[in-house]
Amino acid sequence: MYVAVKGGERAIENAHRLLAHERRGDRDVPELSLAQIAEQLSLGVDRVMTEGSLYDRELAALAIKQARGDLIEAIFLVRAFRATLPRFGATEPVNTGEMQVRRRISSTFKDIPGGQILGPTFDYTHRLLDPQLADGFVPERPATSEATQQATPRVTDILGRDGLIEPSPEADADAPVGDLTREPLSFPADRDLRLQNLARADEGFLLALGYSSQRGYGRNHPFAGEIRFGDVEVEFYAEDAGFAVPLGSIALTECQMVNQFKGSATEAPCFTRGYGLAFGQSERKTMSMALVDRSLRARELGEEVIAPAQDEEFVMSHSDNVQATGFVEHLKLPHYVDFQSELGLLRKLRQEFAEANEAPDMQEAAE
Amino acid sequence: MNAPAYNFAYLDEQTKRMIRRAILKAIAIPGYQVPFASREMPMPYGWGTGGVQVTAAILGPQDVLKVIDQGSDDTTNAISIRKFFGKTAGVATTTSTTDATVIQTRHRIPEAPLHAGQVLVYQVPIPEPLRFLEPRETETRRMHALAEYGLMHVKLYEDIARFGHIATSYAYPVKVNARYVMDPSPTPKFDNPKMDNCPALQLFGAGREKRIYAIPPHTDVVSLDFEDHPFTRYRFNAPCALCGAGDSYLDEIVTDDKGGRMFVCSDTDYCESRRLAGHRGSESAAPHKERAHG
Numbered sequence: 001m002y003v004a005v006k007g008g009e010r011a012i013e014n015a016h017r018l019l020a021h022e023r024r025g026d027r028d029v030p031e032l033s034l035a036q037i038a039e040q041l042s043l044g045v046d047r048v049m050t051e052g053s054l055y056d057r058e059l060a061a062l063a064i065k066q067a068r069g070d071l072i073e074a075i076f077l078v079r080a081f082r083a084t085l086p087r088f089g090a091t092e093p094v095n096t097g098e099m100q101v102r103r104r105i106s107s108t109f110k111d112i113p114g115g116q117i118l119g120p121t122f123d124y125t126h127r128l129l130d131p132q133l134a135d136g137f138v139p140e141r142p143a144t145s146e147a148t149q150q151a152t153p154r155v156t157d158i159l160g161r162d163g164l165i166e167p168s169p170e171a172d173a174d175a176p177v178g179d180l181t182r183e184p185l186s187f188p189a190d191r192d193l194r195l196q197n198l199a200r201a202d203e204g205f206l207l208a209l210g211y212s213s214q215r216g217y218g219r220n221h222p223f224a225g226e227i228r229f230g231d232v233e234v235e236f237y238a239e240d241a242g243f244a245v246p247l248g249s250i251a252l253t254e255c256q257m258v259n260q261f262k263g264s265a266t267e268a269p270c271f272t273r274g275y276g277l278a279f280g281q282s283e284r285k286t287m288s289m290a291l292v293d294r295s296l297r298a299r300e301l302g303e304e305v306i307a308p309a310q311d312e313e314f315v316m317s318h319s320d321n322v323q324a325t326g327f328v329e330h331l332k333l334p335h336y337v338d339f340q341s342e343l344g345l346l347r348k349l350r351q352e353f354a355e356a357n358e359a360p361d362m363q364e365a366a367e
Numbered sequence: 368m369n370a371p372a373y374n375f376a377y378l379d380e381q382t383k384r385m386i387r388r389a390i391l392k393a394i395a396i397p398g399y400q401v402p403f404a405s406r407e408m409p410m411p412y413g414w415g416t417g418g419v420q421v422t423a424a425i426l427g428p429q430d431v432l433k434v435i436d437q438g439s440d441d442t443t444n445a446i447s448i449r450k451f452f453g454k455t456a457g458v459a460t461t462t463s464t465t466d467a468t469v470i471q472t473r474h475r476i477p478e479a480p481l482h483a484g485q486v487l488v489y490q491v492p493i494p495e496p497l498r499f500l501e502p503r504e505t506e507t508r509r510m511h512a513l514a515e516y517g518l519m520h521v522k523l524y525e526d527i528a529r530f531g532h533i534a535t536s537y538a539y540p541v542k543v544n545a546r547y548v549m550d551p552s553p554t555p556k557f558d559n560p561k562m563d564n565c566p567a568l569q570l571f572g573a574g575r576e577k578r579i580y581a582i583p584p585h586t587d588v589v590s591l592d593f594e595d596h597p598f599t600r601y602r603f604n605a606p607c608a609l610c611g612a613g614d615s616y617l618d619e620i621v622t623d624d625k626g627g628r629m630f631v632c633s634d635t636d637y638c639e640s641r642r643l644a645g646h647r648g649s650e651s652a653a654p655h656k657e658r659a660h661g
Contacts, residue, residue, distance in 0.1 A: 008443040009450075079407040084379060184402035184577045187505050313503055323575045326412025327492070333414060333444055336437045336618050337474050337633050341536035341555040343619065344601045349530055 023068050037061035046251075046280025047071055051321065052078030053181070053200050055250050055279055072202075076322045083181070090177045092235040092244050096228065096254045096277075097154050103281075104228040106155045108258055112226075114152030119229065120281070155226035156256045156273065165258060165271040187313050194296055194312065198289045199277060201319035207284060209309040210291030218307030220294050221260035222274065229253040229281050253278050255286035259294045262301055272301060376423040376456040382406055386424035386579070390570060393581035398543030399511070400494050405577040415448055416574030418471045418490035425486060425570070426452065426469060431459045433467035438475035438616065438633035445473070462636050474537075476558040478615045478637040481567035483584065489552045491573040494580060496540045496550040516548050519591065527596055536601060542589045543582055556590065557600045557616045563588040607632045608650040610641035 024031070038045055038061040048060040052075045060078060067073035103119025106112050159165040169191070178192040185193060198206065213220060231251050235244040255276035263269025274294025276286030295309035308314055318324060374380065389403035408416040426432065432452055436445035440462040448471060449460050461467050464479040473490040481487060497507045500518045510516070519540060526534040533539075539556035543549045551562060552571060562569060562582060569582040582588060592598040606613045608629045615637055617630040629650060632638035642651065 008441050008446045012443055012446060076407070076411070080409040083406040083408070084373060084377070086379065086381075181406075182404050184404050186402065313505065317504070322407065323412045326414060326416075327575055328413075329411060330413025330492070333473075334437045334442055335474070335553075337555050337616065338537040338553045340603070340617070340619050340633075341557070341601060344603060345532070345534060345536040349532070349534075352531060 023066070032065055034058055034061040034065065037064050043281060044069075044071055044074075046278070046282050047203060047285070048074045048078055049280060050278040050282055050285060051075045051200055051202065052082065054078050054082045072321050072325050076325070079322055087182075089236065091247065092237055093171055094232045094234060094250075094252070096232060096252065097152075097157065099152070099228055099230040099232050099252070099254075100249075101152050101228055101230040102251075103230070104152060104226065105224075106226045107224040108155060108226075109158075112155055112158070114148070114150050121283075152228075154228075154256065156258065159225070159258065159271065163268065163270060166262070166273060168273065185316065187316075188299070189312060189316060191293075191297070191300075194316065195275065195277075195289075195293060197316045197319060198292055198296075201289070201292075202321035202324070203282075203285045203288065205319050205321070205324075206288035206292050209295070209315060210288035213291055213295050213307065213309045218295050218298065218305075218310040220272075220274070220291070222291055222294065223258045224287065225256045225258035227253065227255045227283055227286065229283070251280050253280065253282045253286045255283070255290045257287075257290040257294055272297070373455060375428075376426045376452065376458075377409070378406065378420065378423045383424045386420055389579045390421065390424065390581065393570070393579050394568070394583050396547075397582055397586050398547030398549040398580060400573075400578040400580045402577055403579050405574045408574065410447070410451070412575035413492060414444060415471070415473060415490040417572030417576075417579070418473070418488050418574075419448060419451070419572075420574060421488045421570050421572035421579060422452065422469060422471050423456075425488075426456055426458060428456070428458065430468045431461050431466055433461050433464065433470045433636075434472075435470065435475060435477070435634075435636075436473040437618075438477070439635040441635060463640075464634075464636050474553050474555075475616070475633060476554055476561045478612075478632070478634045479640070481561075481565055483566040485567040487565075487567050487569045489554075489569065489571045491550070491552045491571045491578070492575075493538075494550055494571065494573040494576050494578040496538075496548050511547060514546065519548060523591060523593070527593070533592070533596065533598075539598075540591050542591060544586050545589075548591070549580060549582075549588075555601065555616060556598075557602055559588075559590045559598070560600065603630050605630045606648060607638060607641075608648040610638045610646045610651070611648040612638070612641055612646070 038057045041064065044064055045057055045060045048063055048071055049055055049057065052060065052063070059081065060074070063074035063077040064071065066077060101114070101117055103121060104114070104117045106116065156165055156168070160167060178190060178196065180193050180196055229252070231249045233249050234247045236247050237243070238245045257274035259272045259274055261269045261271050272294065274290035276289035276293065278285045278289070292309055292315060295307070296312050296315060298305050298310040303310070305311060386403060389401045393399065393401045405417065405420060408419055410416060410419065422432070432449065433440065434445045434449040436442040439445065452458055453460055464470065464477040465482070467485065469486045469488060470477065471488040471490065476487065495504070495507050497510055497519060500522055501507050501510065510518070523533050526532065535556070537555045538550055538553040539559055540548050541551055541559060541562065551559060564585050564587065565582070566584050568584055571580045590598040603617045603619065605617065607615055607617060609631050612632055615632045615634060618633045620629045620631060621627070622629055
């Protein structure tokens with residue numbers, strides 16, 4: 001006798017137990033601490049904070065541990081927690097021009113006020129696996145010197161003084177800040193919402209789109225005007241106090257792309273901008289974001305929309321890896337009843353096909 | 368560390384109010400897709416986050432919740448969602464269609480008729496019935512606004528021209544209240560007639576796509592068709608092997624690798640209630656009581 005499938009509840013519980021066991025791995029190997037993850041897998045933590053839209057190193061480290069190193073799963077954990085947090089308001093815009101710079105480079109000028117600061121970077125390392133790192137390697141202390149008192153103005157501000165680049169749009173301090181996690185997105189979307197979407201977007205997706213624009217699918221001639229990474233102060237305007245209260249500082253990476261110029265009979269030609277911003281040190285992400293931001297400005301700048309990277313509905317609807325992974329992976333869920341329905345239709349069509357093809361054969365045989 | 372603390376039915380009250388406003392608008396405009404600021408839920412997109420948010424927003428402490436997936440209370444995702452609300456809302460849960468006040472479903476409408484006062488919450492993956500004809504939201508919203516549904520009829524006609532039938536067997540489009548074409552979610556078209564003039568409130572939640580829509584009680588819901596190709600239900604022509612039901616939608620169970628098949632009710636509550644009432648199918652060990660009655 002057939003017994004209907006049962007026991008899902010116990011199966012789930014046992015699967016979760018097994019998952020916890022696998023997560024721990026060999027119990028003779030010491031367990032990872034959150035501090036180890038936050039300190040030694042810091043770029044992974046930065047990515048989880050950026051795409052998770054929550055600046056909290058400890059929670060991001062916990063999410064990475066819980067997700068067994070699967071960063072998209074970790075981003076999902078952080079997002080689900082973030083969704084339950086109450087909102088007090090929006091902070092004052094951060095001033096990246098006053099960033100405590102840890103790294104800052106420009107590919108458009110050989111020297112710039114405040115200098116090029118290489119900082120901690122994989123650039124120019126030879127990608128040779130280093131067996132020394134396998135166990136107990138103690139690196140040299142970094143070289144230090146007196147910090148310069150020189151200001152480090154943004155390269156785009158330097159270009160802007162001569163009108164060579166379009167001005168950055170001035171934010172209206174009193175206008176409400178768009179937030180696609182609080183208001184459903186509709187198209188066409190303004191740049192603030194596009195940038196929010198891109199900041200939360202999957203790094204790999206943006207990388208591929210940015211790359212496609214470089215390969216001719218909506219080319220926009222980018223130069224890395226400046227990439228800077230460092231710490232900025234965050235301030236919150238307190239209604240009661242009547243002034244902005246410092247909340248602390250966060251690490252940010254900012255990328256300002258300088259792109260092909262626009263101009264017309266009535267407007268002097270000038271460079272255009274693409275913008276990228278992310279938590280922590282996230283250079284690939286911010287550069288890709290800046291390329292795609294510029295691509296998505298096609299409509300605004302009167303360019304023909306011909307490539308995927310320029311198509312705002314295409315980009316914004318598919319950039320979120322938590323949404324994407326959920327929907328792709330939901331194919332694992334049972335689809336018995338729909339499949340049964342399709343099966344029924346297919347059998348009927350095949351039967352009709354067979355009947356239609358049988359008839360002439362029989363006629364032939366009779367002849 | 369910021370240790371999390373959660374509200375009744377997980378969502379904060381502000382979010383619930385936002386969702387309830389969307390639900391009220393959806394009820395006021397039957398079949399119209401209302402955008403809402405869907406939240407990230409602790410289960411993946413595509414696994415019922417829209418339905419879960421709708422349920423969380425309407426659930427009260429007195430409610431009795433039933434969750435089904437593919438018609439069954441025992442599939443893993445149904446269990447997972449039922450446990451989620453058991454844990455976060457502490458509401459009573461049931462597998463009985465008649466006893467439930469709120470039923471969250473994926474891909475089926477229960478066989479037992481729904482009654483007034485009940486709410487059926489559908490999990491919806493792609494709320495837009497025109498999506499596979501026109502991928503752009505900006506376009507499809509315009510088409511709905513103008514009730515411009517010619518493209519859908521052309522698609523159905525092309526099916527007939529190519530296959531001799533309308534080749535849509537699930538997520539079969541319907542027209543609600545003689546105005547909006549609506550996707551009933553991927554339920555088999557067998558279930559479509561149950562939506563028409565239903566005494567229960569039907570709510571549809573699409574989390575990833577951030578849309579909520581509704582069919583208020585006793586609303587006309589018509590499956591799209593043509594005069595010479597009227598809508599037909601599909602059901603495998605056999606009684607349920609367990610309870611002998613001849614009117615229920617059936618799951619096909621592959622029993623061996625030699626072509627062995629059996630067909631049983633997809634709605635497990637319906638099947639179990641019938642067996643409790645003494646009905647038997649060909650694969651049930653107990654005597655076939657109903658046969659005695661001829």
